[in-house]
Amino acid sequence: MKRILVVDDDKELRTHLVDILKGAGYHSDEASSGSEAVKKSAPGEYDVILLDMIMPKGSGAEALVEIRKVAPRSKIIMITAFATIENAVDAMKRGACEFISKPFKIDELLTTIRRVLEESRVEECAGSKDLDALLSALSNPIRTKIIRLILSRKSMRLMELARELSVEDHTKVIFHLKILREAGIIGQDDEKSYVLTGEGEKAAHCLKIIDKHLTDK
Numbered sequence: 001m002k003r004i005l006v007v008d009d010d011k012e013l014r015t016h017l018v019d020i021l022k023g024a025g026y027h028s029d030e031a032s033s034g035s036e037a038v039k040k041s042a043p044g045e046y047d048v049i050l051l052d053m054i055m056p057k058g059s060g061a062e063a064l065v066e067i068r069k070v071a072p073r074s075k076i077i078m079i080t081a082f083a084t085i086e087n088a089v090d091a092m093k094r095g096a097c098e099f100i101s102k103p104f105k106i107d108e109l110l111t112t113i114r115r116v117l118e119e120s121r122v123e124e125c126a127g128s129k130d131l132d133a134l135l136s137a138l139s140n141p142i143r144t145k146i147i148r149l150i151l152s153r154k155s156m157r158l159m160e161l162a163r164e165l166s167v168e169d170h171t172k173v174i175f176h177l178k179i180l181r182e183a184g185i186i187g188q189d190d191e192k193s194y195v196l197t198g199e200g201e202k203a204a205h206c207l208k209i210i211d212k213h214l215t216d217k
Contacts, residue, residue, distance in 0.1 A: 002117055003027045003045055007037040008052040017050065024110055034063025041071040048113055053080035053091065061094060068095040075116045143176045150186060151204045155193040
């Protein structure tokens with residue numbers, strides 16, 4: 001369950017947002033000031049932080065900088081009733097990933113949160129060696145299909161793969177399997193069936209995330 005921190009000095013709005021987020025399936029917490037948000041964020045507990053820009057006890061912009069220091073992986077969405085291009089640019093420069101103006105529609109907020117979380121997952125894959133290996137190995141659609149077939153079937157023999165791929169020349173399939181093995185994405189079990197390795201499963205997971213991300217664009 002993804003964790004979200006709501007930071008706003010308006011108790012009524014803060015409580016309302018926390019309830020909505022819980023109803024949407026998120027684990028939600030709250031903070032009434034920037035300093036409290038920094039303390040709660042220190043362990044890197046939150047996937048997303050909704051941060052009000054203007055608060056009596058220190059601005060959200062100042063808190064944003066401190067939160068980025070203690071929780072660099074948390075995605076911060078700035079919220080303000082005083083939206084200007086200058087404020088938005090400043091927030092982005094300080095490390096915010098999104099900027100929402102009050103009043104906002106709940107559907108708009110939830111859509112923004114989902115997009116930020118999805119982009120975060122893609123970023124994690126993009127920064128991993130798993131994706132590097134995957135991309136270098138999957139310069140051919142046949143290898144992409146092999147990954148998806150083995151992922152769905154758990155294990156497959158050479159003849160099964162050739163049949164599913166509709167490739168009559170088995171040496172072509174062997175060639176692509178060799179590239180995937182060298183990349184550490186697949187291996188063979190005791191029965192000589194092809195299976196995804198631990199690294200291969202991670203790479204396939206990243207591929208699924210990227211596919212979904214591109215489809216949603």
